[in-house]
Amino acid sequence: MSVWRLSSGYLELVQGDLTQAPVDAIVNAANPGLLGGGGVDGAIHAAAGPELLGACRELLGGMGCLATGQAVITPGFRLRARFVIHTVGPIWYGGGRNEEGLLRSAYLESLRLARANDLENIAFPAISCGAYGYPLHLAAPTALGALRHGLELGLAKHAGLWLHGPQDFDFWSGKARELLGPP
Numbered sequence: 001m002s003v004w005r006l007s008s009g010y011l012e013l014v015q016g017d018l019t020q021a022p023v024d025a026i027v028n029a030a031n032p033g034l035l036g037g038g039g040v041d042g043a044i045h046a047a048a049g050p051e052l053l054g055a056c057r058e059l060l061g062g063m064g065c066l067a068t069g070q071a072v073i074t075p076g077f078r079l080r081a082r083f084v085i086h087t088v089g090p091i092w093y094g095g096g097r098n099e100e101g102l103l104r105s106a107y108l109e110s111l112r113l114a115r116a117n118d119l120e121n122i123a124f125p126a127i128s129c130g131a132y133g134y135p136l137h138l139a140a141p142t143a144l145g146a147l148r149h150g151l152e153l154g155l156a157k158h159a160g161l162w163l164h165g166p167q168d169f170d171f172w173s174g175k176a177r178e179l180l181g182p183p
């Protein structure tokens with residue numbers, strides 16, 4: 001784990017399985033229907049149990065679907081985290097469809113929702129960096145910049161980015177050093 005102390009909080013890079021994060025809320029890289037799926041979404045639903053899908057269905061009942069860049073919250077059920085914040089990152093279409101703004105919004109709206117629920121310790125995956133195809137070298141500065149901005153706004157005390165494998169962790173650590181200096 002690497003930790004950066006910022007003006008009003010801590011940005012942490014952690015190598016590990018997000019479903020095991022001992023935090024107030026983990027963020028799910030969901031799809032607009034909140035239907036569950038593959039990747040981290042599938043892992044979160046599997047670990048939380050079927051009640052999570054039920055809660056998602058209930059939430060979207062009146063709404064239809066969650067817009068890209070927005071976030072909603074449910075309990076965490078069988079997870080260690082008390083809550084799951086579901087957000088939808090952008091699908092990468094080449095950069096001309098406001099992917100950067102939408103990715104930034106997915107991080108910041110998740111933090112705003114955490115703040116609205118008095119949650120201080122939030123763990124994120126690398127949103128859009130799997131099935132949604134966002135190039136890692138472009139996602140990293142946007143994600144890290146959004147998390148730093150959110151901490152500066154006082155939206156959380158601890159924001160963690162959980163990277164699943166050692167290669168991803170090394171890559172993101174390098175980018176974080178470039179952007180934030182030594183941990």
Ligand code: AR6
Pocket residue numbers: 016017018019029030031036037038039040041042043089125126127128129130131132133134162163164168
């Ligand atoms: N812990 C931490 N990170 C993980 C884990 C885990 N257990 N599992 C995967 N990752 P993805 P997206 C990383 O595809 O690109 C789903 O089907 C993974 O290595 O989960 O936003 C949804 O339903 C990658 O770096 O999310 C949507 O349809 C990152 O999590 C769609 O995929 C995100 O990869 C969302 O695609």
